[in-house]
Amino acid sequence: MSLNNFDKKRIVKNIFVIIAFSLVLILALVLANKDRPEYTTTRETxxxxxxxxxxxxxxxxxxxxxxxxxxxxxxxxxxxxxxxxxxxxxxxxxxxxxxxxxxxxxxxxxxxxxxxxxxxxxxxxxxxxxxxRVPLIICLLVLFFLSLAIIGGFQGIKAFAGLAYTVLCIFGILLPLTLKGVQPIPLTCGIIFFTSAVCFYLIGGFSKKTVAAALGCFGGVMIAALLAQVSANIGGISTFQMDEAEALLLLKSTTAIKLRGLFTSGILIAAMGAVMDIAMSIASALEEVHNINPERDARQLFTSGLNIGRDAMGTMANTLVLAYVGSALNMCVLIYSYGVGLRQLLCTDFVAIEIIRAIAGSVGIICAVPCVSIIAALLYTRKK
Structure with missing residues (x-):
C-alpha cells in the first residue's frame, strides 16, 4: 500500500518536529549541566x-x-x-x-x-x-514498557517516550539549574509547559485536540500552583518546614539554590500527571462529540465538556489525595498512635503541608476541566 503525498508530508513533518524536540533537549541538558561539580576519587582517597x-x-x-x-x-x-x-x-x-x-x-x-x-x-x-536493586529497577522498567507496548501499541510506545522526555527534563534540567540559583517556580512552569506540549504532540500530533489539552493542562497546573502558594503564605508554610530542610540548608552554604520556591514546584510536578490525564480525556471526548455533530456551537460543546468532566474529576481527585495519603501512611500511623487532638493535628507542619499539596492538586484537576472545555470548544467551532 503506497503512501499519498499528504501522508508523506505528515511523516516528514513529524520526523522534523521530533528531531527539533530532541535537539532542544540535548542543548538544554548541555547548558544546564555545564560546570556541574562532580565527585572525584584519587589513588589515595x-x-x-x-x-x-x-x-x-x-x-x-x-x-x-x-x-x-x-x-x-x-x-x-x-x-x-x-x-x-x-x-x-x-x-x-x-x-x-x-x-x-x-x-x-x-x-x-x-x-x-x-x-x-x-x-x-x-x-x-x-x-x-x-x-x-539495579536489576530489579531495570526489570520493572522493562515490564512497564512492555505493558505499554503490548496493550497500547504504538500509542503506548509514544507515551513511554513522552514520559522519558519529561523525566530527563526534570532530572537533567530542573535539578541542576535549581542548584545554580534559578528561581524554581518559573523554571518548573516552563519545563511543565514544554514537556506537556511534547507529550501531547507525541500522543496525538499537532491538532486542535492536543493544543486544547496542552493549554488546559497548563492552566490547571497554574491554578494549583497559585492556590498552593497563597495557602503556604497564609499558613506560614515553606521549604523550611519540610523534612529535608536541614539538609537543604547545608546545601545552600555551598550552592546558590533558592529554597522558598521548592515547595510550590513540587506541587506543580506532582499535579502535572493527573491534570494531563483529565485534560486529554476531555479534549478527546469533545473532539468525538464535535465530529458526530459539527453543528453544535461553542456554548454547547463547553457544556458537554463540563458534563464529561464532572464524572472524571471525582475519581482523579481521589487518585491524587489517596496518593499523598499513601506516601505519608507511616507518619499517619505514628500520629494516630499518639492520640493527637484535632487542633494540634491540623496545626502541625507535616499535616498542613500534605493537606495543601492534596487540595491544591485536586483543585488543579477540577479547574482543568473548564479550561480544556472552553479552549476546545472555541477551537472546534472556529471558522477556518
Missing part, C-alpha cells in the same frame, strides 16, 4: 559504591528477634568478591551488621551494593551498603 558477590558466610552470629516481627539482629561475616570498579576481582571479608533499621539479609551467590572507602594506595575498607 575516595568513596565508591560498587557491586559485589557474596561467596560465602564464614560466620553467622545473628538471631531472630521475635519482638520486632522476626527481623535479624547481630552480625555475620561475609566473604565477597568485588565485581565492578577499580578493585574489580578483589576478595574481601566484611562484617554485615543486622538491626531493626538496617537488615541486609543475603546468602551465598547474592549480589550486594558495597561501600568502598579508600584511605591509601590500594588500601581500602569495604562495607555492605544495601541490596543490589
Amino acid at each position: 575516595g568513596v565508591e559504591y560498587e557491586t559485589a558477590k557474596v561467596l560465602a558466610i564464614t560466620e553467622n552470629n545473628s538471631e531472630i528477634d521475635r519482638d520486632t516481627e522476626g527481623v535479624l539482629r547481630g552480625s555475620a561475616e561475609l566473604k565477597v568478591e568485588i565485581l565492578t570498579g577499580r578493585y574489580k576481582g578483589d576478595i574481601c571479608f566484611v562484617t554485615n551488621y543486622f538491626s531493626a533499621l538496617y537488615n541486609v539479609d543475603v546468602k551465598p551467590g547474592d549480589t550486594v551494593c558495597v561501600r568502598i572507602d579508600t584511605t591509601g594506595d590500594r588500601v581500602y575498607n569495604c562495607n555492605i551498603y544495601n541490596y543490589n
Whole structure:
C-alpha cells in the first residue's frame, strides 16, 4: 500500500518536529549541566559504591528477634568478591551488621551494593551498603514498557517516550539549574509547559485536540500552583518546614539554590500527571462529540465538556489525595498512635503541608476541566 503525498508530508513533518524536540533537549541538558561539580576519587582517597558477590558466610552470629516481627539482629561475616570498579576481582571479608533499621539479609551467590572507602594506595575498607536493586529497577522498567507496548501499541510506545522526555527534563534540567540559583517556580512552569506540549504532540500530533489539552493542562497546573502558594503564605508554610530542610540548608552554604520556591514546584510536578490525564480525556471526548455533530456551537460543546468532566474529576481527585495519603501512611500511623487532638493535628507542619499539596492538586484537576472545555470548544467551532 503506497503512501499519498499528504501522508508523506505528515511523516516528514513529524520526523522534523521530533528531531527539533530532541535537539532542544540535548542543548538544554548541555547548558544546564555545564560546570556541574562532580565527585572525584584519587589513588589515595575516595568513596565508591560498587557491586559485589557474596561467596560465602564464614560466620553467622545473628538471631531472630521475635519482638520486632522476626527481623535479624547481630552480625555475620561475609566473604565477597568485588565485581565492578577499580578493585574489580578483589576478595574481601566484611562484617554485615543486622538491626531493626538496617537488615541486609543475603546468602551465598547474592549480589550486594558495597561501600568502598579508600584511605591509601590500594588500601581500602569495604562495607555492605544495601541490596543490589539495579536489576530489579531495570526489570520493572522493562515490564512497564512492555505493558505499554503490548496493550497500547504504538500509542503506548509514544507515551513511554513522552514520559522519558519529561523525566530527563526534570532530572537533567530542573535539578541542576535549581542548584545554580534559578528561581524554581518559573523554571518548573516552563519545563511543565514544554514537556506537556511534547507529550501531547507525541500522543496525538499537532491538532486542535492536543493544543486544547496542552493549554488546559497548563492552566490547571497554574491554578494549583497559585492556590498552593497563597495557602503556604497564609499558613506560614515553606521549604523550611519540610523534612529535608536541614539538609537543604547545608546545601545552600555551598550552592546558590533558592529554597522558598521548592515547595510550590513540587506541587506543580506532582499535579502535572493527573491534570494531563483529565485534560486529554476531555479534549478527546469533545473532539468525538464535535465530529458526530459539527453543528453544535461553542456554548454547547463547553457544556458537554463540563458534563464529561464532572464524572472524571471525582475519581482523579481521589487518585491524587489517596496518593499523598499513601506516601505519608507511616507518619499517619505514628500520629494516630499518639492520640493527637484535632487542633494540634491540623496545626502541625507535616499535616498542613500534605493537606495543601492534596487540595491544591485536586483543585488543579477540577479547574482543568473548564479550561480544556472552553479552549476546545472555541477551537472546534472556529471558522477556518
